[in-house]
Amino acid sequence: MDPLSQVLSLLRPQSYISSGFHAGGEWSVQFGDQSQLIKCYAVVSGSCWLQVEGVAEPLALEEGDSFVLPSGQPFRLASDLDLPPVAASDIFPAARRGGEVFINGGGDLFMVGSRFGVSGGHAGMLLAMLPPVVHLRKASDQAALRWSVERMMQELREGEPGGHLIAQHLAHMMLVQALRAHLMEGSGDGVGWFFALADKQLAKAIAAIHSDPARRWTLQELGEVAGMSRSTFALRFREAAGETPMEYLSRWRMLLACDRLETSGDPVSVIAPAIGYESDSAFSTAFKRVMGCSPRQYGRMPKPASPQSSAQAATRLVAN
Known part of the structure; x- marks a missing residue:
């Protein structure tokens, strides 16, 4: 499995809301912290x-554009950014699968998309590996x-049996396609794992680490894999x-260990050698x-009951 697929698999994204968003006239809506939800949208018509908080320049979205917000940063959508924003909570009702919301x-503007929760107490570290926005x-x-966008629109509007499950899989596909296309574009001049993955030579070394994390890698060996000194x-x-x-x-090994501590029930004595530690x-x-x-403290952490509480547990862990 390639590194991007492995990271997204550890996130175990769950698409639990798919909806449509209509807007007219002058409007500006502020979305607060998304509690580490992943959002993926496509602009069907309009602009x-x-x-996005933390991103210097605003993005102009046109018909056909898609954007992904992998890390749940607060963001604003508007017809004009000079307009005072209204809180999304004042406009949007309780989330409904396949629902549609109208402004004015x-x-x-018509936009469709899905939002994802993520499971796993280590979700915060994984989400930090992804870019704040993909356009x-x-x-x-x-x-x-x-x-994917057109079929999702169809499922949202028709409400046929099994439609939610189809929309869920389509949303996952949109997320992977967007991140993959972003990688192929070069992903910009930022700093982080995702930007390193966009470098074809560094990506070879990252893939080697992911394919055999238990190996006692040296800088010399990884440099040779990447074709550099x-x-x-x-x-x-x-x-x-x-x-x-x-x-x-080391960090990737720990993320693998976290996943096993949460899902396998294996003791430390089994996990340690499996990811490259002799004791x-x-x-x-x-x-x-x-x-x-410690691993035992992590293993005793209460298992989150929902994707949202999993993300909150990750935030507490990283903060500590």
Whole structure:
């Protein structure tokens, strides 16, 4: 499995709301913190502005555009960003699957999409690996998403048996397609795992780590996989990813360990050698350094009952 697929699999996204959004006239809506939900939308008709917290420039959305908000950052949608925003909670009713919301009677903008919860107490670290916003405008990228968008529209409007499940799978497909297309574009000049993955040479080293995380990798070996000298690879990886290759290897091992602690019931004595540690103590030390608590403390954490509470648990863990 490739690195992007592995990361998204650990997130275990669950699409629990798919809906349509109509707007007309002058309007501006502020969406608060999304509690680490992933949102994926497509503009079917019309245009508007998107402003995401932490992103310097607002995005002009046109008909056919798609955008993904992987990390749940607060954002604003508006016909004009100079207009004072209204809180989304004042406009949108309680979330309904397949529902449609109208502002000023609609007519100027129609947008469809889904939002995802994520399961797993380590979700916060995984979401931080993804870009804050993905905006697709190129015709070649839109073509790959077009079928998914049109079929989702159909499922939303017709409400046939099984329609929610189809919309759920379509939403997952839209998320993967958007992130993959963003990678192929080069994903910009930011710093982080996703930006390192967009570098074809660094991506080879990341793929090697993901394919065999238990191996005792050295900088020299990873540099050879990437086709660079040891020093050049180390510098380029740190500049792109914001951490050293060995730090990334350790963090990825810990994320795998978190997943096993949550889902498998395996003891530390089984997990430690499976991800490359020769002793329980070495694994526990590395785990506490990265995750902020011991493996046993993490394993005793209450299992979240919902995707939203899972994201909140991740926030507490990272903060600690």
